[in-house]
Amino acid sequence: MNDISSSRPWLSRTFVDDRETVLLAKYAMFSRDSLGRRRPEPPHPYRGPFQRDRDRILHSSAYRRLSGKMQVFTGEMGDYHRTRLTHTQEVATTARTIGRALRLNEDLIEALALMHDIGHPPYGHCGEDALDEVMRPYGGFSHNRFALTIVEEMEFRYQRHPGLNLTAEVLAGQADRTEKNKLDRSSLLEVQLVDAADSTAYDAHDTDDAIKLGLVTLDQLQQVPLIHECVEQVREHYSELSERFLSKAVVHHLVNWQVTDMIEHNARELQQRDFQSSAEAMSSGFRIGPSPELAEKKRVLEGFLFQNVYRHPKLIAVRQQAHDKIQTLWRLYVEDPSRLPKKYQIRAEHIGIHAMAGHYIAGMTDRFFEDTYRLMVHSR
Ligand code: MG
Numbered sequence: 001m002n003d004i005s006s007s008r009p010w011l012s013r014t015f016v017d018d019r020e021t022v023l024l025a026k027y028a029m030f031s032r033d034s035l036g037r038r039r040p041e042p043p044h045p046y047r048g049p050f051q052r053d054r055d056r057i058l059h060s061s062a063y064r065r066l067s068g069k070m071q072v073f074t075g076e077m078g079d080y081h082r083t084r085l086t087h088t089q090e091v092a093t094t095a096r097t098i099g100r101a102l103r104l105n106e107d108l109i110e111a112l113a114l115m116h117d118i119g120h121p122p123y124g125h126c127g128e129d130a131l132d133e134v135m136r137p138y139g140g141f142s143h144n145r146f147a148l149t150i151v152e153e154m155e156f157r158y159q160r161h162p163g164l165n166l167t168a169e170v171l172a173g174q175a176d177r178t179e180k181n182k183l184d185r186s187s188l189l190e191v192q193l194v195d196a197a198d199s200t201a202y203d204a205h206d207t208d209d210a211i212k213l214g215l216v217t218l219d220q221l222q223q224v225p226l227i228h229e230c231v232e233q234v235r236e237h238y239s240e241l242s243e244r245f246l247s248k249a250v251v252h253h254l255v256n257w258q259v260t261d262m263i264e265h266n267a268r269e270l271q272q273r274d275f276q277s278s279a280e281a282m283s284s285g286f287r288i289g290p291s292p293e294l295a296e297k298k299r300v301l302e303g304f305l306f307q308n309v310y311r312h313p314k315l316i317a318v319r320q321q322a323h324d325k326i327q328t329l330w331r332l333y334v335e336d337p338s339r340l341p342k343k344y345q346i347r348a349e350h351i352g353i354h355a356m357a358g359h360y361i362a363g364m365t366d367r368f369f370e371d372t373y374r375l376m377v378h379s380r
Helices: 015-023 049-058 061-068 084-101 106-115 124-138 143-154 168-178 189-212 225-237 243-273 278-283 292-310 313-335 342-351 353-362 366-378
Strands: none
Touching: 049 106, 049 168, 061 084, 061 143, 061 366, 084 106, 084 189, 084 243, 106 168, 106 189, 124 313, 124 353, 143 168, 143 353, 168 189, 189 243, 189 278, 189 292, 225 243, 225 292, 243 292, 313 353, 313 366, 342 353
């Protein structure tokens, strides 16, 4: 495969490097500086290492299962709102838009974005809390850490070893998410950007979904200064919009405002600091994020969403049920490991049944979880 460039004169041997040299800023993570993979592999003729990581993640079964996992709202509430897969795609495109303008490595950004939520159990953060509680004596459960377990141990792509053999930078980026508040250095700018784009995406799409599902009205949301300003600015340009198109335009404006702010604020900061390498940016403590003014406005919006949407009685009821079912199913597997599929029984011998039961449940989609629960509980 590697002599593709000798048989194809149109392809330079340094294609990936040449392209990055032209496109990326000095503070970006260049593919040529990658620390590589645990199991070394020959370079691909036209895909850089982070592009290959992105493709491995995209083709993993954990990634595909994101389509059956809820973001905030469950499937019973309709089929309009975001799943964890569409959320992931929104994060990836938002991060790439900002990353391209800041001249960061888009391939690395995309790989990190597609990976960032693959460790989520069924039923979102409530599923994570339920597993973390029962697994606490056995090390607890974190969806960020579990994403690493998936790509290193649970995906099978190669006959010779488990895992996807991703680059050190993608693995370290995901590990940084787990340790976010404990790090005494900054992460790569690409890693920080994906984190910031995650917040950009969910602030906008949770607002959108909440309106569409009727959990809050645009009028109520206007108590939030950021939304109020969005409405005012949209009305300035489009005074004739009906209620339905007004809320669509407001959400669009909310995305655009955040993305533009992130680009302008960080471009200015990066220009002033003039980092000469990705390593210098990492050791400087510099943080990518919204401008301080927007950060404050986002905080108020997130407070509103927390009180009025994430804690909406409709959601609390679903969550409580899911929480109890997840813990019940976990206990059933712990009591009788023979109920696990064979390959997980074998893995349980190595990592312990408490962790294995959690990992098996965490891999399930919401629907597979419900089917399995019904089967397990009724066949007791
Ligand atoms: Mg996310």
